[in-house]
Amino acid sequence: MSEEILRLESLSKSFGGIRAVNDVSLSLKKGEIVGLIGPNGAGKTTLVNVITGVHPADAGTVHFMGENVTRQRPYQAARRGLCRTFQIVQPFPENSVLDNVAAGAVFGGAVPSLKQARERAMDLLEFVGLQDVASQPASALTLPNRKRLELAKSLAMKPKVLMLDEVNAGLSSGEIDGALDLIRRIAEQGVTILIIEHLMKVVLGVSERIVVLDRGAVIAEGPPMEVVKDERVIEAYLGSKYAQRLKEKTHG
Amino acid sequence: MITRTGLILFAIWVVILATTPLHADNYIVRTAIMISMYSVLALSWNFIGGFTGYPSFATVAFFGLGAYVGAIAQRNGVPMVVAWMLATIVVGAFAAALGSILLRLKGHYFAIGSIAVVEVCRLVISSWRSVTGGGDGLNIPLLRWSPDDVAIFFLMVMLVLMIIVFALNAFVSRHRLGFGLHCIRQNEDAADMVGINTTLYKVIAFTLSALFVGTAGAAYASWVGYIDPTDSFSILMTVKVPVMVLLGGAGTVLGPVIGAASFVVLEEIFWSNFLDWNRAILGMVIVFLIFFLPGGLLRVSFRKVRDRLKGREGVAT
Numbered sequence: 389m390s391e392e393i394l395r396l397e398s399l400s401k402s403f404g405g406i407r408a409v410n411d412v413s414l415s416l417k418k419g420e421i422v423g424l425i426g427p428n429g430a431g432k433t434t435l436v437n438v439i440t441g442v443h444p445a446d447a448g449t450v451h452f453m454g455e456n457v458t459r460q461r462p463y464q465a466a467r468r469g470l471c472r473t474f475q476i477v478q479p480f481p482e483n484s485v486l487d488n489v490a491a492g493a494v495f496g497g498a499v500p501s502l503k504q505a506r507e508r509a510m511d512l513l514e515f516v517g518l519q520d521v522a523s524q525p526a527s528a529l530t531l532p533n534r535k536r537l538e539l540a541k542s543l544a545m546k547p548k549v550l551m552l553d554e555v556n557a558g559l560s561s562g563e564i565d566g567a568l569d570l571i572r573r574i575a576e577q578g579v580t581i582l583i584i585e586h587l588m589k590v591v592l593g594v595s596e597r598i599v600v601l602d603r604g605a606v607i608a609e610g611p612p613m614e615v616v617k618d619e620r621v622i623e624a625y626l627g628s629k630y631a632q633r634l635k636e637k638t639h640g
Numbered sequence: 641m642i643t644r645t646g647l648i649l650f651a652i653w654v655v656i657l658a659t660t661p662l663h664a665d666n667y668i669v670r671t672a673i674m675i676s677m678y679s680v681l682a683l684s685w686n687f688i689g690g691f692t693g694y695p696s697f698a699t700v701a702f703f704g705l706g707a708y709v710g711a712i713a714q715r716n717g718v719p720m721v722v723a724w725m726l727a728t729i730v731v732g733a734f735a736a737a738l739g740s741i742l743l744r745l746k747g748h749y750f751a752i753g754s755i756a757v758v759e760v761c762r763l764v765i766s767s768w769r770s771v772t773g774g775g776d777g778l779n780i781p782l783l784r785w786s787p788d789d790v791a792i793f794f795l796m797v798m799l800v801l802m803i804i805v806f807a808l809n810a811f812v813s814r815h816r817l818g819f820g821l822h823c824i825r826q827n828e829d830a831a832d833m834v835g836i837n838t839t840l841y842k843v844i845a846f847t848l849s850a851l852f853v854g855t856a857g858a859a860y861a862s863w864v865g866y867i868d869p870t871d872s873f874s875i876l877m878t879v880k881v882p883v884m885v886l887l888g889g890a891g892t893v894l895g896p897v898i899g900a901a902s903f904v905v906l907e908e909i910f911w912s913n914f915l916d917w918n919r920a921i922l923g924m925v926i927v928f929l930i931f932f933l934p935g936g937l938l939r940v941s942f943r944k945v946r947d948r949l950k951g952r953e954g955v956a957t
Contacts, residue, residue, distance in 0.1 A: 440833070466835035478830035480823050491823050494816055496835030502816060545835060 391418045393580050394439075394470070394549050399448035401438050408434040410604035411448070416549060421571070421581045423591030423612070426601035427625055432584045435601065436472055436551050440465040453548070466496040469548035473538040473555055475584075479526035486522040489513060489540045496545030505544075512540045516570060532563045539570065549580045556590050568594050588616065588625070600624065646894045650806060653897065658799055661792045669791045673863070675904045676798035680856045682884040682896035683805040688849040689882055690891040691818055692842060693825030694743065698735075698754040699881045701761045702850040703857040704872035706731045708765055708772060710858025711780045711867055720783075724858040731854025732847055739846035743839070746828075755878070762873035777868030780861050794863045798856065802897075805852045809893045812848070821845055825891070883926055889936030898937055 394416040401409040408431045416422055426432050437443045439450055441460040449458045452470055460468070480488050489509035490502065499505040513519045516536040521529065529537060535555050542550055552571065556564045571594055575581050585591045591598060591612070598615045600608040602624040608615050615621055622634060660672040681699055688696045706727040713723035738757065745753050765772045772778065783790050812818040820841050823831040832838050861867045880903065888899025906925065910918035 442829075461837075462832040463835050463837050466833055472833065474830070474833070478827055478833070480826040480830060482826055483822070487819075491819065491831075491836075492834050495820060495823075502814075502819060541834065 392416070393418045393453055395451040396439070397449045397451070399435070399438060399450065400446045401434060401443055402446055407604050409438055409445075412601070412604070412606055413448075414599060414606065416580050416582060418580055419575070419578050420596050421575050421583065421594055423595030423598040424582055424584045424601060425586065425588055425591055425598060428586055430586075430601040430624075431604040432586070432601055433475055433553055434604075436553055436582075436584060439551070440470060440472055463495075466545050467498070469546060470551075471496065471542040471545045471547035471549070472551040473535075473542050473553055475554040475557065477531075477534040477538050479529070479534060479537055479541075481527035482525055484523050485518055485526055485529065485537055486510060486513065488526050488537055489544045492541040492544030498546075509540070509544060512543050515543070515573075516540045532559055532567075535559065535567065536570070539574075543574065547579055549582065550574065551582045551584065553584045554586070555583075556585065556587065564590060592616065647810075650894060650897060653901070654799060654803065658795070661788070661795065666788070666791065669795060671904065671908055673791065673795050673798055675901050676795065676802045677856055677860060678881070678884060678900040678904055679802045679897050680798065680805050680852055681881045682888070682900040683802070683809050684849045684851070684853045685881045685885055686809060686849075686890065686893075686896045687812065687821075687845045688842075690885055690896070691812065691821040691825065692845045693891075694842065694846075695747075695751045695882065696754045696846070696849060697751055697878045697882070698738075698742075698757045699849070699853055700873055700875070700878035701754075701758040702731050702735060702853040703860070703877065704758075704765065704869070705734060705761060706854030706857025707861040707867050707872045708778070708857075709854070711778045711861045712771065714780050714862065715778065720862055724855050724862075727858035728851055728855045731857075732851045735850030736843055736847045739843040740839070743842045743846060755875070758873055758875060758878055762869050765873070766869035772869075775869060777866055777871075778861075780865050780867070782865045783862070790863070794859065797859050801852055801856055801859070806893065806897065808848065809896075813893055817841065817844065822891070883929070886936055887929055887933070892936070895936050902937070 392415055396412055396414040399409055399412045400407065410431075412435060424432055424435070434443065438445050441462045441464065445458055449456055451457065452468060457465070457468065457470070465471075480491065483491070486506060486509050489512055490505040493499045493508045494502055494505035497505075497508070499508055510519065510522065513522050516539055518533060518536055518540060521533065526534070526537060539552070539555060555571075556567050559567060568590070571581060571583065583591050583595060595612055598610065598612050599606055600615060600618070600621050602620075607620045607624060608618045619635070622630075626634070657672045657676060660669050681703065685696065685699050688694050709730045710723045710727040713726050714720060718726065742750065742753050742757065766775050768774070783793070785793070812821075820831065820836045823834065823836060824838055824841060828838055857872070884899035884903045885896045886899070887903055888897065889895030907918070907922065910921050914921055
């Protein structure tokens with residue numbers, strides 16, 4: 389289980405004068421669940437975009453299964469098994485829910501025929517609990533269901549690493565529990581998962597390790613319970629004044 | 641996707657067009673040739689405009705280019721059919737090269753870019769006097785057959801082209817290529833993320849939208865015997881083709897055929913009855929289409945129309 393599957397080395401990306409991703413180094417081991425957290429605007433989504441080739445990196449490298457994939461295009465990332473979901477869900481609105489997932493299977497998952505892709509899609513819809521709405525157009529789905537569709541679609545691509553960009557945002561706490569359960573079941577199949585969240589409590593429960601990003605840089609990394617006590621993390625989230633007050637309260 | 645009924649309707653339509661020389665006069669036969677030719681253009685446009693959702697106005701550039709390549713080849717002694725094949729290949733290669741540049745643009749920008757292609761082609765052809773004859777145009781050796789035989793021959797040529805492009809449409813629509821293009825039309829970023837090589841797919845669609853337009857252009861040149869830049873690259877023609885597809889139903893296989901046929905027939909009616917006003921009426925038809933039939937004739941729900949006629953409008957369904 390300790391085999392390294394994804395390695396980022398001093399990855400940087402700037403937009404104009406803003407360093408959205410600043411010298412990020414990170415390593416994911418096969419089969420682990422890692423939480424990537426950080427306040428709004430910390431560069432979490434940009435990091436995912438750089439990894440999958442949506443934005444080309446300014447500096448640094450991405451290695452996936454020992455191969456340098458820094459210069460890959462998004463479709464190549466998908467075919468390699470480096471998959472992601474979108475924070476703002478991106479369905480094919482006119483296609484049926486089934487065909488949305490089938491698209492993932494046939495193009496990203498290298499399933500040879502459309503017919504087989506639809507069969508596989510149906511299995512995945514059952515897995516995420518969308519089998520009853522399979523024939524509806526994707527645009528008719530509710531938000532929690534769209535998030536699940538997004539999940540099923542990326543699962544159809546046979547991911548080795550799955551980056552979940554705020555799959556829980558906008559969900560109620562009951563729905564979040566359901567989603568987390570789903571994530572655990574995906575991890576059990578041996579998929580490495582990077583959960584990206586800005587709500588800390590969501591990731592604490594499922595992650596084995598947490599990486600905290602602030603202003604584009606990694607400011608803390610480690611087991612969940614240690615990370616939440618880290619002063620710099622508290623400061624990044626709540627501001628320095630509050631962090632100071634909290635410290636006085638607990639220590640004095 | 642095309643249903644069995646659609647296929648049968650298309651077959652019947654081909655038979656009707658093919659048998660016009662047996663029972664109708666020259667005017668009708670000529671109209672049948674025009675319908676078949678425009679069906680080729682509309683079905684071709686369907687690949688890029690219908691399946692992929694890129695509003696291309698470059699169709700007439702491919703048509704004109706095909707006409708000129710065919711005409712120049714024929715004038716230099718290349719046999720007619722070989723000249724048509726040559727035109728197909730040249731236009732296909734041109735579209736593939738152009739597509740990899742032009743398809744970086746999206747939406748309105750792509751539309752404007754594709755119109756520019758038409759203008760640039762027209763200007764190059766009309767300025768390059770030594771090869772293309774410039775504004776004087778080119779004469780193409782005519783077939784030395786009786787006028788009736790010539791008409792039947794070109795009707796058959798256009799019909800064969802129409803069947804080929806129709807079959808290609810039907811094939812692509814159920815193949816992964818069509819599935820991928822459909823995804824690109826709905827959400828290109830998501831398509832990329834799902835593992836579709838969007839650039840490659842769009843270039844293929846653009847090339848398919850040009851290939852047989854080039855053949856049709858070359859065959860048209862051989863049929864009429866004379867081409868000039870203004871006629872071959874007429875901007876009106878480039879607008880007509882998308883309108884036909886929209887009239888029939890974009891992204892469907894049968895839609896472009898229905899659209900092309902009804903448009904050519906409407907145009908003929910307006911020409912013969914309202915000589916001064918036909919363009920204005922055509923314009924109004926286009927505006928009417930955009931407002932009332934955004935999905936095309938194929939998407940009209942006949943049940944709804946019937947209910948409305950019966951006065952049951954407003955009943956919640």
